Amino acid sequence: MRLIAGANVAFGVAAVLLLDNPALVATGLAFAYSAAYLIGLPISFSRLRRKLGDLNAEELIPALRTAAHRGDSCSDRGVADLVGICDSV
Numbered sequence: 001m002r003l004i005a006g007a008n009v010a011f012g013v014a015a016v017l018l019l020d021n022p023a024l025v026a027t028g029l030a031f032a033y034s035a036a037y038l039i040g041l042p043i044s045f046s047r048l049r050r051k052l053g054d055l056n057a058e059e060l061i062p063a064l065r066t067a068a069h070r071g072d073s074c075s076d077r078g079v080a081d082l083v084g085i086c087d088s089v
Contacts, residue, residue, distance in 0.1 A: 004040035011035050 015028030049055040 003043060004036050007039050008033055008036035 011032030012029055015032045016025055019025050019028045045055075
């Protein structure tokens with residue numbers, strides 16, 4: 001999807017330009033990649049529901065919540081690395 005690709009490029013370029021520490025660029029790119037997909041998720045889901053017709057969001061919510069919690073913990077670590085709270089591994 002072009003929206004996800006465009007957001008990924010924009011966030012990725014911003015991460016590279018704004019992060020002056022080379023050790024943090026990988027963390028910034030990972031965060032940019034995740035943010036781009038989070039932006040595209042609701043749009044992709046609505047388009048998929050229109051095409052499939054019987055896509056039940058209630059069955060997908062537990063799986064999405066699990067994925068969101070896993071992503072949340074990853075992004076928390078990424079943000080902590082960016083602001084220098086945790087030592088980089």
